[in-house]
Amino acid sequence: MNVSPAERTAKRLKALPMRLHHHAYTTDNHEETRQFYEDVLGIPLTAMYVEREFIDGEWVELGLAFYEMGDGSALAFFSFADLEKQAAWRATEQSQFVHVAFLVDEATQREIEERVTRAGATPFQIDHGACTSLYLTDPNGLMLEFAVDNRDAMEIARQMAATAHRDLRRWMNGDRTPNNRWRTDAAEATSA
Structure with missing residues (x-):
């Protein structure tokens, strides 16, 4: 399918996303992850949210840690209190x-x-x-x-x-x- 330059421009967002806000992944061990990012790489932990979130019809307890990037974005890691959910939602x-x-x-x-x-x-x-x-x-x-x-x-x-x-x-x-x-x-x- 050939797309003309005018068609490509027409489909473009008026304002592109400004930057990556965060990239999320899972972790089985927040402390091991913190040691790697803070102690080895030198990238600071800037927030650790402990939350209850309504997911798939039930309340789920989760921990979400953010590590700061220089442009204000973050690398984030989830873990879940329920070990079955942690295993099911683990990134491979x-x-x-x-x-x-x-x-x-x-x-x-x-x-x-x-x-x-x-x-x-x-x-x-x-x-x-x-x-x-x-x-x-x-x-x-x-x-x-x-x-x-x-x-x-x-x-x-x-x-x-x-x-x-x-x-x-x-x-x-x-x-x-x-x-x-x-x-x-x-x-x-x-x-x-």
Whole structure:
């Protein structure tokens, strides 16, 4: 289905969401999660709500912890007093393709890598071209990405936006020719 630029503009929200408010996940152990985010990563716990919520026709007791991001958004973790509900609503460990990504500067990325390595974790890094990302898994199985933008990230984003719909159609039509020329392994991927 071809969509004209005018149609794409007409469907766009008048005001895009301003930022991520929070990303929520589950935890079986709030203290273990707090130790990881505060003591290992250095990201502060800023709220712990203890609530009763009406869910699926009954009152459910829950704890919801928020960890602060620099832009005012948060990473949040739920747990439930009822162990059966906790098991039923638990998030399951996902692959690296289901993750939360945070924008950081190089010094912060290095500090996070040092902190988690000292804590016994084994993070890994990928140069995506537009950014270089450090990946690690938290105690709940949630994959985290700490990305440092390429110094030309704004220009890369502009160029990619100009061809985004064409690139999507190309992919949907079976053309798998790589188009990320900013990756250091781009030449290798193109010749593969």
